[in-house]
Amino acid sequence: MNQLFTDHLWKKVEPIWSSYLEHPFVKGLGNGTLEQDKFKHWLKQDYVYLMDYSRLFALGSAKAEDLETMTIFAKLLHGVLDLEMDLHRKYAADFGITREDLESTEPSAITTAYTSYMLNVSQRGGIENVVASVLACEWSYNFIGKSLATWPGALDENFYSSWVKMYQSPEFTELADNCKHLMNKMAKGKSEEDLTRLEEIVIRTSQFEYMFWDMVEKREDWPVSLN
Numbered sequence: 231m232n233q234l235f236t237d238h239l240w241k242k243v244e245p246i247w248s249s250y251l252e253h254p255f256v257k258g259l260g261n262g263t264l265e266q267d268k269f270k271h272w273l274k275q276d277y278v279y280l281m282d283y284s285r286l287f288a289l290g291s292a293k294a295e296d297l298e299t300m301t302i303f304a305k306l307l308h309g310v311l312d313l314e315m316d317l318h319r320k321y322a323a324d325f326g327i328t329r330e331d332l333e334s335t336e337p338s339a340i341t342t343a344y345t346s347y348m349l350n351v352s353q354r355g356g357i358e359n360v361v362a363s364v365l366a367c368e369w370s371y372n373f374i375g376k377s378l379a380t381w382p383g384a385l386d387e388n389f390y391s392s393w394v395k396m397y398q399s400p401e402f403t404e405l406a407d408n409c410k411h412l413m414n415k416m417a418k419g420k421s422e423e424d425l426t427r428l429e430e431i432v433i434r435t436s437q438f439e440y441m442f443w444d445m446v447e448k449r450e451d452w453p454v455s456l457n
């Protein structure tokens with residue numbers, strides 16, 4: 231394959247990712263009209279999603295075969311625990327939701343399915359499976375942030391501006407670019423079969439991303455406790 235593996239992946243995921251921009255939740259973030267109760271639901275579910283997601287980065291560092299890769303994963307781990315989850319904590323504080331409330335959120339069925347899938351494929355395979363698992367989350371949020379940033383008012387006059395600002399920021403763009411760089415590095419010399427397997431992980435996680443948007447839009451929580 232002469233083209234970059236991530237260019238090949240882009241062609242595969244582009245239709246799915248374009249549909250995120252048509253999704254009412256994402257549109258509501260971009261134009262500021264999203265109901266705050268829906269956003270609170272995203273905050274809580276995303277917080278527990280990120281707690282499990284962080285474990286993927288730790289696993290990436292553990293499975294890495296060189297210091298450069300270990301360091302990239304360590305930076306990603308720091309990025310999620312300190313930068314990204316701080317955005318959640320700040321918005322939550324404005325709503326009077328405490329850290330404890332965030333942390334004790336019961337993950338919904340979709341949240342559980344999504345994180346369990348990523349942890350499963352990452353634990354079963356080598357480091358390339360970890361990179362393929364985290365790629366769509368990283369890159370698609372950066373794609374959404376950059377797309378929404380071009381909408382009128384999205385970067386300043388909107389309740390969700392800090393959301394848009396953060397995901398399109400140079401810091402997050404760098405994190406997403408690091409992941410793409412790693413994916414391309416790992417794809418080198420792999421067989422067509424192996425590449426197809428990695429592509430499947432990226433497509434699957436892209437589908438889960440859509441389901442996550444849908445879940446928060448509908449405020450579904452599907453708790454285990456049915457009372």
Ligand SMILES: Cc1ncc(C[n+]2csc(CCO)c2C)c(N)n1
Pocket residue numbers: 276279280283306309310311314366367368369371372402405439442
């Ligand atoms: C469902 C869901 N998918 C993707 C992200 C975005 N995201 C997860 S980790 C990471 C980079 C390091 O913080 C980014 C951008 C999210 N928050 N929630």
